[in-house]
Amino acid sequence: MIVDEAHSFGVLGATGRGLAEAVGVEDDVDIIVGTFSKSLASIGGFAVGSEAMEVLRYGSRPYIFTASPSPSCIATVRSSLRTIATQPELRQKLMDNANHLYDGLQKLGYELSSHISPVVPVIIGSKEEGLRIWRELISLGVYVNLILPPAAPAGITLLRCSVNAAHSREQIDAIIQAFATLKQ
Incomplete structure (x- = not known):
């Protein structure tokens, strides 16, 4: 199962991990995708998951030819993640x-x-x-x-x-x- 947490990450769930956490199906999810542009106040996005990620990593042309986010974008994301974790x-x-x-x-x-x-x-x-x-x-x-x-x-x-x-x-x-x- 793939879950798009673009609008729910940082908002839903007991710890803000999103809809999958809120409805208790995180263990059933293979891949979670989301954006840095909403609750994380940055630009870019993410895809995380199990072994299914290897298919994306080696078979997705957009992934292969994408540059890494800038250090300032990642610093903003990390700060936002700390806020989500420490200020429920x-x-x-x-x-x-x-x-x-x-x-x-x-x-x-x-x-x-x-x-x-x-x-x-x-x-x-x-x-x-x-x-x-x-x-x-x-x-x-x-x-x-x-x-x-x-x-x-x-x-x-x-x-x-x-x-x-x-x-x-x-x-x-x-x-x-x-x-x-x-x-x-």
Whole structure:
């Protein structure tokens, strides 16, 4: 089994190892892949696992012709890993922030995904409506990622709101208020 922990590493599980840890299937996983660009605050990525890794190591052209990450990138990753290991309360703060944003947007009547995570996608119908709301949010001082087809399903535009543990309750409230302003 291969598990992509790009969005869950550092966030889910008792120690932040991701979804496989959270649901108790780590022993069944052959390869875990992830990115340094989310919870690890760097660039690059990783693939770790059992003997199946040898197939990637010797048979994957992208792997063979990839350069090593820079020392500064690795230093950032190591620092982030220490933070994940030594400050588990940040995971709780992160999920508190995600819940607060999700609940606030849901109460305003926005269509959201069925599960709560630190990335809260607001589902908008048309590209034109998505662009309009995105521009208005920017004018209100709130930046969200605009996701259009083909990165989003055909006929759907997503406004991807990302929260982190450093956001204050007031900042999350300001995001909710900006979305509320657009409902008026």
